[in-house]
Amino acid sequence: MTATTAGSRILSLAHHQPTRVLTNDELAVMVDTSDEWIRSRVGIATRHIAAQDESVADMAIGAAAKAVARAGVDAADIDLVIVATCTAVDRMPSIAARVAHHLGVPEAAVFDLNAACAGFTYALATADMTIRGGGSSTALVIGADKMSDFLDWQDRTSCVIFGDGAGAAVVTRTDDARSDGIGPVVWGSQPQRGSAIVLGTTGPEGPPALFRQDGHVVYRWAVTSLAPVARQACERAGVAPAELAAVVTHQANLRIIEAVAKGLGATNAVVARDVVDSGNTSAASVPLALSKLVERGEISSGAPVLLLGFGAGLSYAAQVVGCP
Incomplete structure (x- = not known):
């Protein structure tokens, strides 16, 4: 592709959460805490926790498949897959490569990005600039983390905060600057x-x-x-x-x-x-x-x-x- 002054926009969104819901009252049995203590400090009532055999890639695939279906694009048209995560257990292949393989995306550029909780907005900005620069036309951008794998379940200051899940967006090129596009980061x-x-x-x-x-x-x-x-x-x-x-x-x-x-x-x-x-x-x-x-x-x-x-x-x- 040649460089372009075109912009980009989000075409579709989707998300995936594990089926298990962990309540504050259940946590109070596991660690020295209470529903009142948690709500007053962080505002959380429940969180979804992935099963032991449900990986970051599984959740990313779940969100991505729905986002692609909602966008109405063909998997072969996706030329960039970025997964923002800080909890991938295996070093390679990347989560992005596994998502692309599962969805039948044939030859996209694929990589993972680690900016922790800022990861999705970093990845979205990266996809936007890649599209604006002519390096991509349709990108799949995913944020996915399984924090439950890395928590000390006896530390009430951290274990009560986190849940697991994934969210995905299909981002597409636009021919001109649009008010409904992705703005500067x-x-x-x-x-x-x-x-x-x-x-x-x-x-x-x-x-x-x-x-x-x-x-x-x-x-x-x-x-x-x-x-x-x-x-x-x-x-x-x-x-x-x-x-x-x-x-x-x-x-x-x-x-x-x-x-x-x-x-x-x-x-x-x-x-x-x-x-x-x-x-x-x-x-x-x-x-x-x-x-x-x-x-x-x-x-x-x-x-x-x-x-x-x-x-x-x-x-x-x-x-x-x-x-x-």
Whole structure:
């Protein structure tokens, strides 16, 4: 392909969640916690937990297959597959390659991307720029994580937060700049504070790698730094915060979500609060929450939606997109 000034837009969305639902009351039997304690601190009521034999690839495939079917595109037309994940157990082949093989995508560029909970918005921006540059015409972008594999189920500060799942989007080329397309990304990081969120590694004879975070550092950073990032994404897209139809942030914590939405000034927007039912699903959280809003008809097709991912690194990425 030759370089083009064309843009891109999201053609379809879909999501997949495991069937098992873990409630706060069930967690209270496993660890020193309670429904009141969890709801008051992070706003979560339930989360979905994958079975031992349900892998990250399985969940990614589940979401991707539905997204492709909804888009009405042929698998042979997909020329780029990106999977955002930080919980792939096997190093290779990539989750993206496994998704492509399962769906019958013949010769696409495939790779995984690890920006933790900011992964989907990073991957969406990468797909958008690849399409704008002429390297792709139809991309499949997936966020999928199985955090339950990496939790210390005796640490009540972390095990109550997370759930498993996947969300997927089909992104297609447009011939001109469109108001319902994918807007410019605002992204970056504060790597000097990267130790605030860690999923470590271990040798083959050692214990499994476990998730750890300094919740106070992450909370203060999120509630003070992310609203300006969101406003900048709106400015670059030429959309005022009051014009947004929806705000879909990473579903980390209900208090963070509401603080960012308030700081942004998105007074007329539906604010995604899927964290209440799904917990923090890492890279899956933004597409999963957006897919549910679309399924329920809470956003009109073409309406502007702010996406904001943030997580380990401390990384962030925001863009305004048109609702498919």
